[in-house]
Amino acid sequence: MAFHDGVEASHVYIVGLGILFLIGSKILYNIYLHPLARFPGPKAYAISSIPIAWAQLRGNAHHSIQAAHGRYGDVVRISPNELSFTSSTAWNDIYARNKGNPPLPRDRGFFNKMLVDPQTLTMASDVEHARLRRSMNPAFSARALREQEPIIQKNVNLLLQQLESRAAKGLSTDMRAWYNYTTFDLIGDLAFGESFGCLATSEYHEWVQFVLSYFHLSTLLQVAHRFRPLDRLSVALLPASAMERKVKHDDMTLKKVRHRLDSKTERRDFVSQMLESVDSGLMSIQELEKQASILILAGSETTSVALTFATYYLLQNNSCLIKLTDEIRQSFQKESEIDLVSVNQLQFLQAVIQEAMRLRPQSPMDSLGKRPLRALRWMGSLYPDSAYHSPQNFALPDEFIPERWLGDDRCENDVKTIFNPFSVGPRNCIGQKFAYDSMKLILARMLWRFDMTLTDESQQWLHKQHAYVSWHQPPLMVNLRARKV
Numbered sequence: 001m002a003f004h005d006g007v008e009a010s011h012v013y014i015v016g017l018g019i020l021f022l023i024g025s026k027i028l029y030n031i032y033l034h035p036l037a038r039f040p041g042p043k044a045y046a047i048s049s050i051p052i053a054w055a056q057l058r059g060n061a062h063h064s065i066q067a068a069h070g071r072y073g074d075v076v077r078i079s080p081n082e083l084s085f086t087s088s089t090a091w092n093d094i095y096a097r098n099k100g101n102p103p104l105p106r107d108r109g110f111f112n113k114m115l116v117d118p119q120t121l122t123m124a125s126d127v128e129h130a131r132l133r134r135s136m137n138p139a140f141s142a143r144a145l146r147e148q149e150p151i152i153q154k155n156v157n158l159l160l161q162q163l164e165s166r167a168a169k170g171l172s173t174d175m176r177a178w179y180n181y182t183t184f185d186l187i188g189d190l191a192f193g194e195s196f197g198c199l200a201t202s203e204y205h206e207w208v209q210f211v212l213s214y215f216h217l218s219t220l221l222q223v224a225h226r227f228r229p230l231d232r233l234s235v236a237l238l239p240a241s242a243m244e245r246k247v248k249h250d251d252m253t254l255k256k257v258r259h260r261l262d263s264k265t266e267r268r269d270f271v272s273q274m275l276e277s278v279d280s281g282l283m284s285i286q287e288l289e290k291q292a293s294i295l296i297l298a299g300s301e302t303t304s305v306a307l308t309f310a311t312y313y314l315l316q317n318n319s320c321l322i323k324l325t326d327e328i329r330q331s332f333q334k335e336s337e338i339d340l341v342s343v344n345q346l347q348f349l350q351a352v353i354q355e356a357m358r359l360r361p362q363s364p365m366d367s368l369g370k371r372p373l374r375a376l377r378w379m380g381s382l383y384p385d386s387a388y389h390s391p392q393n394f395a396l397p398d399e400f401i402p403e404r405w406l407g408d409d410r411c412e413n414d415v416k417t418i419f420n421p422f423s424v425g426p427r428n429c430i431g432q433k434f435a436y437d438s439m440k441l442i443l444a445r446m447l448w449r450f451d452m453t454l455t456d457e458s459q460q461w462l463h464k465q466h467a468y469v470s471w472h473q474p475p476l477m478v479n480l481r482a483r484k485v
Contacts, residue, residue: 030080041068041077049079049226056223059466062364062385069386079226086387088418094382119290121430133430135283136291139273140431147268148190149340155186156442158199160449167480172455174475175311179304182442184208187300190269191292193260210249211297217242219468253293270295299431302362305471307439310356312461312476313400315454320402324348328447335448343440351402353439357421358388359400364467385467393418451481
């Protein structure tokens with residue numbers, strides 16, 4: 001018995017030593033022999049994906065990566081198989097067509113079919129993406145935007161009516177929530193033919209609640225995919241309720257799209273434009289149905305995030321607030337003159353929105369996902385939050401200076417080509433003009449109608465942010481006072 005016990009103990013000991021040897025060998029390989037060993041970065045990041053994964057789950061990976069770039073330079077190794085870049089050339093090298101070659105394929109750990117349908121613009125192959133893009137481009141053209149303006153203005157009107165009512169009662173207002181209500185109602189109106197009713201009820205619709213939780217779920221899946229081949233097990237451990245909500249959300253989306261298709265209305269919106277592509281044979285009706293959900297994801301929460309940051313920065317920088325307010329109120333005789341054409345004449349308004357998106361890009365944790373570089377099995381990413389806060393790219397990178405976009409001498413050496421809030425290349429954001437113009441319209445009408453100040457509880461609001469796939473923002477409480485015009 002003692003003999004067998006000794007044999008079993010020795011087996012356990014040998015197995016244990018073997019495991020330790022394998023782990024030690026892997027650590028030494030990652031640090032000294034790996035193809036990325038020559039690139040600088042924290043040793044813990046080179047050893048394992050655990051540090052960056054943990055930072056992602058905590059919502060502070062953007063700080064960790066930014067700090068690493070501050071210490072190690074433009075190229076940093078942030079996991080055994082991944083590099084992060086902050087140079088202006090990285091956008092085109094990683095995401096766009098480079099010297100006539102097609103763009104590099106994307107890492108499916110970032111875009112995966114568990115979250116996004118394979119038939120959507122986001123997941124399509126390059127060939128299919130080009131076809132779908134051609135079929136959807138007319139819905140986001142300048143002409144289409146002008147045709148959609150009555151729907152846009154209707155939703156902004158309701159926002160202002162609700163806020164005036166709150167201001168009259170002396171209530172402070174969470175502008176983060178109200179911008180969300182507005183952008184979701186607006187995109188829902190354009191994609192489904194009816195709003196979600198968030199503005200009317202002052203509450204989030206069930207469909208909208210899932211979209212907001214989507215960004216947390218996608219972060220969990222991104223983290224799981226860092227640990228291949230264990231990612232399948234990690235995904236299996238996700239709460240069943242999360243995937244059940246996704247199935248319910250997809251069913252609800254399909255019903256809404258089909259209800260819009262059955263309505264036979266002549267209103268000009270996203271669907272009416274894409275139906276023309278269906279009629280021409282460029283897109284199938286099933287493909288049209290699949291695009292609606294991704295349009296909501298891409299065009300709603302990210303827009304409200306940018307508006308919320310822009311509002312905060314303005315209210316914390318009084319000289320900028322006064323300058324923008326004067327530009328708006330001196331450019332128009334009456335509020336009805338503020339439309340999608342006239343707001344594009346307001347240069348400081350454009351600069352304010354650009355500066356807010358530079359300081360806090362809508363997608364801080366890599367807007368397009370990682371890309372495999374060359375023939376090696378490693379990844380390259382450009383994390384916008386790090387690139388936009390690099391002193392190599394921008395003077396006074398942590399300061400809110402809208403004038404940098406208007407030729408301010410302090411910022412004459414800024415590398416403005418790195419600023420691509422809607423990405424670059426053939427897969428850049430199809431709705432960027434819609435996003436810019438709707439943000440300008442909403443902010444211009446807000447500042448025409450109201451005087452705004454931050455409440456005491458929101459003075460430190462910026463320091464309470466967490467970054468997942470998008471930003472998790474706490475309430476931004478604002479005091480509103482309606483102007484007497």
